Amino acid sequence: MRTNLDFSPLFRSSIGFDRMLNALEAASRAEMVDNWPPYDIVKSGEDDYRIAMAVAGFSQDELAVTQEQNMLIVAGQKANGEDVHYLHRGIAGRSFQRRFELADHVKVVGASLVDGLLTIDLKREIPEEMKPRQIAIGTVQTMPQTKQIKADNQAA
Structure with a gap:
């Protein structure tokens, strides 16, 4: 439902x-x-994240990782290889494009491909002006003094 x-x-x-x-x-x-290719999203630290994507059969040249503003796009396109006659094809080799919505200030730190596993490291980097800061509280003595003008009470 x-x-x-x-x-x-x-x-x-x-x-x-x-x-x-x-x-x-x-x-x-x-x-x-679409649940292919399978992937994991891991929070590896306070502001650190990692996406691990199983891309068996894809080489480094056949994969593209792109960050556009708050969107991470991972795409795979198999190169046109030789004409092969498969008796059974269990390893998926179809093209894919997977999109991940990123929060503000999340940046891609790096990506690596090892043993058919594409790993993308991300880090949230909050700008200094957006971080919490302590505000000093002044006292009355440090505030500027105002002068009061006394009226002359003499009768003419």
Whole structure:
């Protein structure tokens, strides 16, 4: 049973959450989920993440990892090889494109291909101006003094 969620009340009462609400809305509309190639997403530290993707049969030249703003795109395209007659083909060699939505300030640190496993390392790097900072609290003595003018009460 599938239920469609209506996010319009959240759009009316939230500011700055447009990307998150659009992602939730897109996820609720997703009809067919392609689960190939299989992958894992691991949180390896406080701000460190790793995506491990099984890409058996693909060489380094046949894979592309691209980051566009807040989107990570991993694509595989098999090179046109020799004409081979398979009696049984169990290793998938079809082209693929997998997209991962990245949070703000998440950057790709590196990628490696070892033993048919593509590993992509990610790190969240929050800019210094967005990190919490301590605000000094001043005292009355450090505040600028205001002078009060006294009126002359002499009668003319």
